Amino acid sequence: xxxxxxxxGEFFDEIIAxxxxxxxxxxxxxxxxxxxxxxxxxxxxxxxxxxxxLSFPPGLGFARAGRFALDICLADVAVSGIAPSHVAxxxxxxxxxxxxxxxxxxxxxxxxxxxxxxxxxxxxxxxxAGVQFPWVGAATVLGVGDHGxxxxxxxxxxxxxxxxxxxxxxxTTGLFASMFPxxxxxxxxxxxxxxxxxDDVACVEDCLALAEFDTHAMHDATECGVQGGLxxxxxxxxxxxxxxxxxxxxxxxxxxxxxxxGVDPLQVTSSGTLLVAIDPDxxxxxxxxxxxxxxxASVVGTVSEGEGVFANGERLRHxxxxxxxxxxxxxxxxx
Numbered sequence: 001x002x003x004x005x006x007x008x009g010e011f012f013d014e015i016i017a018x019x020x021x022x023x024x025x026x027x028x029x030x031x032x033x034x035x036x037x038x039x040x041x042x043x044x045x046x047x048x049x050x051x052x053x054l055s056f057p058p059g060l061g062f063a064r065a066g067r068f069a070l071d072i073c074l075a076d077v078a079v080s081g082i083a084p085s086h087v088a089x090x091x092x093x094x095x096x097x098x099x100x101x102x103x104x105x106x107x108x109x110x111x112x113x114x115x116x117x118x119x120x121x122x123x124x125x126x127x128x129a130g131v132q133f134p135w136v137g138a139a140t141v142l143g144v145g146d147h148g149x150x151x152x153x154x155x156x157x158x159x160x161x162x163x164x165x166x167x168x169x170x171x172t173t174g175l176f177a178s179m180f181p182x183x184x185x186x187x188x189x190x191x192x193x194x195x196x197x198x199d200d201v202a203c204v205e206d207c208l209a210l211a212e213f214d215t216h217a218m219h220d221a222t223e224c225g226v227q228g229g230l231x232x233x234x235x236x237x238x239x240x241x242x243x244x245x246x247x248x249x250x251x252x253x254x255x256x257x258x259x260x261x262g263v264d265p266l267q268v269t270s271s272g273t274l275l276v277a278i279d280p281d282x283x284x285x286x287x288x289x290x291x292x293x294x295x296x297a298s299v300v301g302t303v304s305e306g307e308g309v310f311a312n313g314e315r316l317r318h319x320x321x322x323x324x325x326x327x328x329x330x331x332x333x334x335x
């Protein structure tokens with residue numbers, strides 16, 4: 001059976017990358033493993049776009065699930081530093097999803113979209129046999145800006161500081177604490193703290209704040225988490241990252257929930273946790289700005305000539321597969 005989760009770099013390089021249709025000069029950034037978004041040149045303007053699956057985990061409640069699904073999709077455009085403005089939504093709903101449940105999720109998507117000035121431009125909505133929660137479709141997000149304002153994912157430079165927002169494993173913690181609280185064996189206060197981490201997925205405001213500084217690269221720590229994301233950033237830029245594992249800020253409940261499900265918090269999905277390469281003269285001011293708008297952040301390392309990611313001199317490898325997927329599948333199936 002193939003591994004769960006996003007395909008690896010080898011699969012991408014062998015099967016996807018050689019088969020991308022017609023070559024066009026308007027593609028400024030095309031599909032690449034570990035890259036959050038693409039960029040098209042349209043009339044000398046940059047059209048930034050990204051597509052992601054939509055997930056409505058019923059255990060979150062459908063209002064929270066709708067907001068969660070949208071925030072994850074918006075992040076992949078926002079990390080470019082260009083504000084997301086439009087979204088196209090393709091919904092393939094499970095037959096058992098009621099009109100009331102869908103309306104609750106959809107109104108939450110509408111509410112969050114209005115908060116950020118995002119419009120639904122087009123879409124498709126249907127129920128199909130064989131579809132199961134939580135995967136209910138996909139969305140493509142678009143944003144338009146100047147090419148010079150796009151923060152490239154491969155832009156880390158020697159001399160940069162490395163900044164991480166929110167902390168590791170916030171998304172994984174929020175999902176497991178919300179969907180499987182009885183499986184964790186933790187006290188009610190810790191479970192509630194873990195459930196609150198799901199709100200950390202929202203990061204559009206953080207991305208746009210960071211774009212006001214001399215930020216050279218941003219990446220969202222989704223599948224394979226902070227560790228996987230840092231390796232992807234360093235490889236794409238051809239530089240070395242040195243990090244201090246003690247410098248990460250951990251949200252309340254994260255360590256306890258990750259211990260309970262038996263995963264390394266650095267290796268599991270944490271959408272909304274931003275990995276940032278920034279001019280060192282701006283790093284502390286950027287942390288202050290983020291904290292002023294309610295997002296914890298810390299400077300965790302430096303960028304230098306070389307290659308690879310190192311923690312206290314020990315090289316960190318890409319996890320390859322996100323360990324939270326196997327635990328989720330086990331819990332979901334009642335194992």
